[in-house]
Amino acid sequence: MAENNSWANQPFSYLLRVISIKMKNKADKSLAEFGLNSQQGHTLGYINSNEGIIQKELADFFKKRDASITSMLQGLEKKGFIERRIPKDNEREKKVYLLPKGKELIEDFDKKFQEIEEDITKCLTDDEIQTLLRLLTKINSNLE
């Protein structure tokens, strides 16, 4: 690997990006047996905990464009993992629900995602874990 690198000027940008990619790669590989990727897995998990959530809220939570969420949900619906229903009280919205086929994946997903979370924490002391959580939470709150 090249010796002299410009990331030294922006270490956080680099480290956050690369750690994020590494985690995504691990999660993608973990879910490949289900024919799903990490974003889809995270989305199913989130819907499981938030039955009837509207698409807009998914986009907000994951910081993804509306169109990307639409496209992903279309795929998940097509594969039979979710259904989207227009509520009686607001025809603009679609509320998203897990179908049985989606529900049966959740336990496995949680286990796999937990393993990956531990890939982060296992090299840290309890104190370090608490500190990192505090710092990342602060940064996230501060960023728009």
Add this chain to the structure above:
Amino acid sequence: MAENNSWANQPFSYLLRVISIKMKNKADKSLAEFGLNSQQGHTLGYINSNEGIIQKELADFFKKRDASITSMLQGLEKKGFIERRIPKDNEREKKVYLLPKGKELIEDFDKKFQEIEEDITKCLTDDEIQTLLRLLTKINSNLE
């Protein structure tokens, strides 16, 4: 926003991912005036500091697939920012060089990336910055 969320079980996965996306969005917006995105900008910056680096090393550094780097570099070459040369001593490789059109962007890019870096650090004390850097470096080293 939904109250009950499953990210509480995997806070690091969520926070790292979302912070990373937010930074990417800021950087993309920052570079839009040049008709480039953040990955392209980071790549040009890295090539600037590592004249003659081969594609494989770029892929390793950015944790991207070889094919993605090829595709991106093809675009950058087409737009006149870089050139790729096959060295005399190894015909498998292509060494990458900035062209003048690419070089003249570097200063602006550095400034913009520095601003985004400061978006991370400005809410932290010096001590917290050092701690975060230490922790993220440790985690990155520990992840494959």
Add this chain to the structure above:
DNA sequence: TTCTAACAGTTAGAATTCTAAATGTCAACA
């Protein structure tokens, strides 16, 4: 009641990234 601005989701098409396979080259070994 009508209008306006904002909202939620979608579409079409482009851009980006990936997968899987392929091609040509190199290094090391027999």
Add this chain to the structure above:
DNA sequence: TGTTGACATTTAGAATTCTAACTGTTAGAA
């Protein structure tokens, strides 16, 4: 010298994500 496995890059096509514009709906003001 010949062979083999590894290397670096590319290609074709699929998947994912985005941009920009659009459609239909709602909430609130006039």
